[in-house]
Amino acid sequence: MIHFSHVYKTYSGSVHALKNVDLNIDKGEFVFITGPSGAGKTTLFKMLSAYDRPSSGSVNVAGFDLGRISAEEVSIFRRRIGVIFQDFKLLKDQTIFENVALPLLVRGDRPNQVSRRVADILEHVGLSNKANQRPEFISGGEQQRTAIARALIHQPGVLIADEPTGNLDPNLSEEIMDLLERVCAQGTTVFVATHDLEMVKRRKKRTIKINNGIIVGDSK
Amino acid sequence: MRRSVSRITSHVSKSWHHHLPLQLATMIVLIASFVVVSGVITMSYNLNRVLTLWGESMQVSVYFNENSTEQNISYVKKFLDENQKVEKPKYVTKEAALSVFKEQMASYAPDLLSDKDLVKFIPSSFQFGLKKHINPEEQLETMQTLAASLKVMGGVEDVSYGQEWVKSYSTLTRVLSWGGEFFIVIIAISAAFVMANSIHSSIAQRRGEIEVLELVGATANYIRIPFVCEGALMGGVASSLALALSYGVFSSLKNYLHNQIAFLQLSSQIQFIGMDILLAVIIFGVIAGALSSWICVRHINDGWAAIQSKK
Ligand SMILES: Nc1ncnc2c1ncn2[C@@H]1O[C@H](COP(=O)(O)OP(=O)(O)OP(=O)(O)O)[C@@H](O)[C@H]1O
Ligand SMILES: [Mg+2]
Numbered sequence: 001m002i003h004f005s006h007v008y009k010t011y012s013g014s015v016h017a018l019k020n021v022d023l024n025i026d027k028g029e030f031v032f033i034t035g036p037s038g039a040g041k042t043t044l045f046k047m048l049s050a051y052d053r054p055s056s057g058s059v060n061v062a063g064f065d066l067g068r069i070s071a072e073e074v075s076i077f078r079r080r081i082g083v084i085f086q087d088f089k090l091l092k093d094q095t096i097f098e099n100v101a102l103p104l105l106v107r108g109d110r111p112n113q114v115s116r117r118v119a120d121i122l123e124h125v126g127l128s129n130k131a132n133q134r135p136e137f138i139s140g141g142e143q144q145r146t147a148i149a150r151a152l153i154h155q156p157g158v159l160i161a162d163e164p165t166g167n168l169d170p171n172l173s174e175e176i177m178d179l180l181e182r183v184c185a186q187g188t189t190v191f192v193a194t195h196d197l198e199m200v201k202r203r204k205k206r207t208i209k210i211n212n213g214i215i216v217g218d219s220k
Numbered sequence: 221m222r223r224s225v226s227r228i229t230s231h232v233s234k235s236w237h238h239h240l241p242l243q244l245a246t247m248i249v250l251i252a253s254f255v256v257v258s259g260v261i262t263m264s265y266n267l268n269r270v271l272t273l274w275g276e277s278m279q280v281s282v283y284f285n286e287n288s289t290e291q292n293i294s295y296v297k298k299f300l301d302e303n304q305k306v307e308k309p310k311y312v313t314k315e316a317a318l319s320v321f322k323e324q325m326a327s328y329a330p331d332l333l334s335d336k337d338l339v340k341f342i343p344s345s346f347q348f349g350l351k352k353h354i355n356p357e358e359q360l361e362t363m364q365t366l367a368a369s370l371k372v373m374g375g376v377e378d379v380s381y382g383q384e385w386v387k388s389y390s391t392l393t394r395v396l397s398w399g400g401e402f403f404i405v406i407i408a409i410s411a412a413f414v415m416a417n418s419i420h421s422s423i424a425q426r427r428g429e430i431e432v433l434e435l436v437g438a439t440a441n442y443i444r445i446p447f448v449c450e451g452a453l454m455g456g457v458a459s460s461l462a463l464a465l466s467y468g469v470f471s472s473l474k475n476y477l478h479n480q481i482a483f484l485q486l487s488s489q490i491q492f493i494g495m496d497i498l499l500a501v502i503i504f505g506v507i508a509g510a511l512s513s514w515i516c517v518r519h520i521n522d523g524w525a526a527i528q529s530k531k
Contacts, residue, residue, distance in 0.1 A: 051435065052527045071440060074523040079437035089432050093234065105227075106438035150436070 007057035017043040035210040082151035231446035246418040253411035254462030285377035292375025309348035360390035455509020
């Protein structure tokens with residue numbers, strides 16, 4: 001499902017965010033990625049989600065060669081994945097409902113179908129009563145759950161979650177992780193970056209450690 | 221369909237909400253440009269009408285000399301009948317010309333009428349006008365070529381068509397129509413720039429939105445279409461409002477002419493631009509608006525907007 005081969009990412013100013021990363025993840029796996037701040041977790045996710053292109057090496061996700069993907073293909077690819085961004089990337093001047101509906105709207109789903117799906121998923125993440133609010137008027141944890149709902153609404157084949165529980169209290173964190181495990185159980189490949197080592201230990205999933213742009217450990 | 225309409229409506233209302241002064245200024249400039257354009261069109265349209273009316277009354281006379289024969293006359297007649305540009309050639313005999321002359325002169329010089337030799341000095345002639353489909357710019361040239369061919373024919377003494385007057389009339393129409401076109405082009409270009417500026421700011425304001433839309437899988441066209449529609453709407457509304465405004469100005473001007481200089485009877489001859497040109501101006505507004513925003517948004521997103529804006 002996900003193949004990284006000799007992937008390097010160098011930012012301007014010769015910051016080597018990823019160095020010779022090789023990685024293979026099968027369909028339906030649940031993987032944690034941990035590492036200190038600045039280790040390269042978000043950069044790895046950017047390669048994985050076609051947010052950015054690698055400087056060298058090849059990244060292949062769900063059959064798409066992300067280093068060479070064309071402009072037309074990249075939108076098709078992004079519809080197949082769900083991404084929970086570390087900074088959420090919600091649209092300020094749209095409601096929670098509209099934000100969550102975006103992945104369905106851009107692929108042209110019918111309005112009543114969209115409404116039903118959005119209501120469903122908001123119920124799931126406990127945001128039904130905030131549907132008509134704008135992101136700036138809800139709490140950080142609620143924004144995070146909005147981002148999670150948007151990443152899941154189109155039932156993606158791959159879910160990439162960058163610190164999905166960073167702003168949540170322990171109870172809510174567990175609930176969200178349970179939700180992600182259920183999604184995984186339905187066949188979605190789930191990839192979660194986190195600082196919460198306690199939780200990683202408890203969940204007993206494959207864990208990849210990254211430091212300084214190099215993969216230093218893989219529990220598989 | 222309803223979904224995309226509401227998406228476009230919210231896009232446009234957001235532009236107006238966030239950039240009211242700029243949007244207003246843009247709209248005013250666009251309307252002003254279209255007012256000027258429709259003013260120029262109305263003016264040249266009416267000048268053409270008035271001049272064409274005058275042009276229609278222009279007559280060419282082919283005078284025969286005293287030695288002209290029946291053959292000469294029928295040769296000229298055949299030439300005129302067969303010419304596609306000649307309208308209703310009419311042969312005027314010496315006698316007919318004389319009686320017209322007498323009629324006109326009766327009150328001025330009654331003595332002349334009894335002069336039996338007079339008929340000798342008045343030539344017979346062909347008189348004709350030009351077909352209506354010949355536009356004012358071509359009239360002079362047509363008359364010149366016709367005159368040149370006629371002059372060398374047997375029995376023809378002279379060809380007259382008010383040469384000097386036709387020349388200046390022809391120059392006038394030419395200058396006006398070229399000047400009008402040039403002016404319209406200049407105005408259109410500057411209006412396009414103003415429009416592009418407004419679309420650019422609309423894009424800048426939505427940079428974040430464009431990035432997020434791309435990241436959730438929106439295609440380039442899904443992102444661009446609202447901008448193009450915004451431009452089309454702007455062009456359409458601006459041109460329509462401008463035409464309404466011009467019509468108001470035109471009507472009051474016509475009224476004024478009617479009251480102040482009624483004797484010229486100008487007000488009965490001038491008209492506002494016809495329905496077809498009216499529609500054409502609005503369609504032009506819509507297309508120009510859509511086109512200039514398309515030019516602006518062509519390159520805003522190629523799938524990697526999120527990462528490009530960071531560079
Ligand atoms: N756009 C960029 N330009 C230059 N350097 C960058 C850019 N993005 C990230 N970096 C650098 O690359 C390295 C890896 O960053 P990254 O965001 O991947 O870390 P991270 O593991 O996600 O950290 P955190 O846990 O704090 O989110 C850091 O040194 C960072 O400063
Ligand atoms: Mg990060």
